[in-house]
Amino acid sequence: MLKNETQSKKHFLIVGAGLSGLSLATVLLEQGQEVTILDKSRGLGGRMATRKTLAGGAIDHGAQYFSAKSAIFKDFLANMKKEGVVSKWTLAQRKYPRFIGTSGMKSIAQKMAEKMPVHTAQKVVRIEGKTVLTQAEQRFTFDELILTIPVPQALDLLVASQIPLREEELQALTQIEYDPCLAVLAVLNKPTSIPTGGIMLTDSPVAWLADNFQKGISTEPTLTLHASAAFSNAHLEATDLEEVGKQLLESVSAWVEPSNVLSFQVHRWRYSLARQRYPKPFLSLANGFIHLAGDAFGSGNGNVEGAFLSGYDLGNHLCHLSSRHHSGV
Ligand SMILES: Cc1cc2nc3c(=O)[nH]c(=O)nc-3n(C[C@H](O)[C@H](O)[C@H](O)COP(=O)(O)OP(=O)(O)OC[C@H]3O[C@@H](n4cnc5c(N)ncnc54)[C@H](O)[C@@H]3O)c2cc1C
Structure with missing residues (x-):
């Protein structure tokens, strides 16, 4: 989507600094929207996780490598390769090369988030109207809230916050399953x-x-x-x-x-690959201001590329809605 000068500015609060949250934030920020990202961890990347050892070594312990099938994700990777953040890895058991973070998978998320307003160690525990409350007892307000956390955790949060869900929303979300x-x-x-x-x-x-x-x-x-x-x-x-x-x-x-x-x-x-997914790239609740995205959404595989595309598609959708609203459509 091209930048629309007449687009109205909204404050989007993204819960989760994994790949889906960061690709969503990239689109929103490119469109001049206001974005805040919260993550419960001290670091970024979610399941694209790399642990440092005491001697300075590294261990990728979540996602190991990924493939790229869509043009959008290939474009993103081409830029990341130019920056030296992404490299190829050819496995003996695979004919075509796969991709990895050159310094570990987490480094891809760190590069994406370089200029983003991310607050770490902020676990969202409750949604109250257009505010979220975190375990650290901080409040963050929003116009639109996007949950990119594993769906069972998102459901727990919605239920604990007494957010009314339609029968079909509940059904769609409860059928999503991940392998541990x-x-x-x-x-x-x-x-x-x-x-x-x-x-x-x-x-x-x-x-x-x-x-x-x-x-x-x-x-x-x-x-x-x-x-x-x-x-x-x-x-x-x-x-x-x-x-x-x-x-x-x-x-x-x-x-x-x-x-x-x-x-x-x-x-x-507890959640590794999304085995049972929602077929569309995101789900916007009927209340109109809470949206869910992540690797459990979309027709592809529940993996790194799927997470990226889910965030990307929701970002474009929200920017489109925002410009329609502004022009009175
Ligand atoms: C062991 C393992 C192996 C995998 N192997 C591969 C592989 O080889 N190839 C591949 O393509 N994919 C693989 N995957 C899957 C891939 O990692 C995921 O599909 C992708 O990273 C998911 O991104 P996401 O943004 O949807 O979710 P996540 O990366 O899970 O991001 C969600 C974020 O939300 C945060 N969060 C959760 N709850 C809260 C809260 N209440 N408040 C604030 N923040 C919160 C979490 O800390 C996390 O950072 C693997 C995953 C695992 C775990």
Whole structure:
């Protein structure tokens, strides 16, 4: 959409600084709208997550790589590649290269948010009229509120805030489902022999292994292990996560010698990939000022590109509405 000089300015409050929230904010800011972004974490990127180790290494522990099918997302990546933020990664098991954040996945979100008004460590706990209240007891007002957080969490927030939902809205939102994922983040004493640094496993409690040193994002040898959806579902509520981590690491000893593991942590992702999605790129509630977007929306896959496109489409829709409203359409 071209910048419309006569467009009215609104204040958009975006909850979630993951890829969908940031692509939405990019569109709104380009159109001269006022934007505030809140995220409950101390960092940015949501499930595009990279953890730093004490020795300065890095571990991508959420999204591992992504593909680009749409022209819009390819354009975005071309710019990010020029900036040196995105690189290609060719896996032995894949014919065509995939994309990664050159310094880890989180760095893509950090680059996007460089000039954005993001408030971190602000968990939204309640919506009251056209204000949200955060756990840190701060209030933020808005004209339009956009929730880009995993849908079950958005539903909890809407219900706790007593926002009336129509039967069809409730149905659409409750049918959305995500797979959980238990991730093991390990520091190693030497790189692994995993070909090209990443491997998908089948018939195993482990679905994915990545050597972040070979991947090129870490200066020290580190490992990312993702348990399969079946294993993660079965062990999600385990109280002894360390024991679960040990079991997972033992099951991949053919790739990673247990004696090469210096230390490890287990991260519990309640929401990883959106398995059951809403077919349209976003959902605007009938109340007219609350919208939902994210990787669970849209006809593509529930992944990085899907999250980007959901935010992008909602951004253009909101700018279009804003200019129609201003011109009295
Ligand atoms: C383990 C794992 C592996 C994955 N692998 C891949 C992969 O290889 N390829 C791929 O394409 N995709 C992968 N994905 C999926 C991909 O990461 C997501 O589809 C995408 O990043 C989702 O972006 P989003 O903006 O929709 O949501 P998120 O990234 O989840 O962003 C939502 C944000 O909202 C914040 N938030 C939540 N609640 C609140 C609140 N109440 N107040 C304020 N802030 C809040 C969160 O902190 C978060 O930053 C993987 C995900 C996981 C977890």
